[in-house]
Amino acid sequence: MASLSSLLWAFWYILPAYVANGSPVLVGGGRPIDGGRNWRDGRRLLGDGKTWRGFFGGLAFGTLTGIVQYFLTPGFYGDLRTAALLAFLLSLGALLGDLIGSFLKRRANLPRGAPAIGLDQLGFLIAALALAYPVKTLSSGQIILLLIVSPFIHWGANYFAYKMGWKSVPW
Ligand code: CTP
Ligand code: MG
Ligand code: K
Numbered sequence: 001m002a003s004l005s006s007l008l009w010a011f012w013y014i015l016p017a018y019v020a021n022g023s024p025v026l027v028g029g030g031r032p033i034d035g036g037r038n039w040r041d042g043r044r045l046l047g048d049g050k051t052w053r054g055f056f057g058g059l060a061f062g063t064l065t066g067i068v069q070y071f072l073t074p075g076f077y078g079d080l081r082t083a084a085l086l087a088f089l090l091s092l093g094a095l096l097g098d099l100i101g102s103f104l105k106r107r108a109n110l111p112r113g114a115p116a117i118g119l120d121q122l123g124f125l126i127a128a129l130a131l132a133y134p135v136k137t138l139s140s141g142q143i144i145l146l147l148i149v150s151p152f153i154h155w156g157a158n159y160f161a162y163k164m165g166w167k168s169v170p171w
Contacts, residue, residue, distance in 0.1 A: 012073065020095055033051060077136075
């Protein structure tokens, strides 16, 4: 059984991925990563919701989060280089996982912004955990807890962003 403290450490660990996934809502926009191009099925490769500014903004804010975390709890990371590398990989994983999700949604003929339950909430998380695995990982109990709790955090954060007027749909 995982204790409350191990659950809290799991959130501390994954925080850069959440920040990387959430910050494009505020910093994104402009040129789409797919350059407006279509896949061979005639539908968009990724869609207008995946922009360069969102990608690099998310990468920067996520990595910065890990650097701040190091100064708050240095013992959790060991050294600054490890903390920064871990946050960078968690962020990169979250953003790449999100792009894969959009690619799959477009193949399923879902328009930009359409919800895909499971994929939207867990795709970025699983990709972040996978990329960060070589640097630092969690126990299997902690990973299971994150997989269970994260969809609720994702929904809560999106509802908040919707109420704030940052996005047009509450998912
Ligand atoms: N965003 C961005 N660049 C990214 C990821 C997200 O600019 N790489 C911004 C876009 O404005 C996007 C918003 O963040 O609309 C919310 O992200 P998300 O829900 O992942 O995108 P959706 O618009 O729902 O698009 P999709 O259907 O492809 O998931
Ligand atoms: Mg969405
Ligand atoms: K998404």
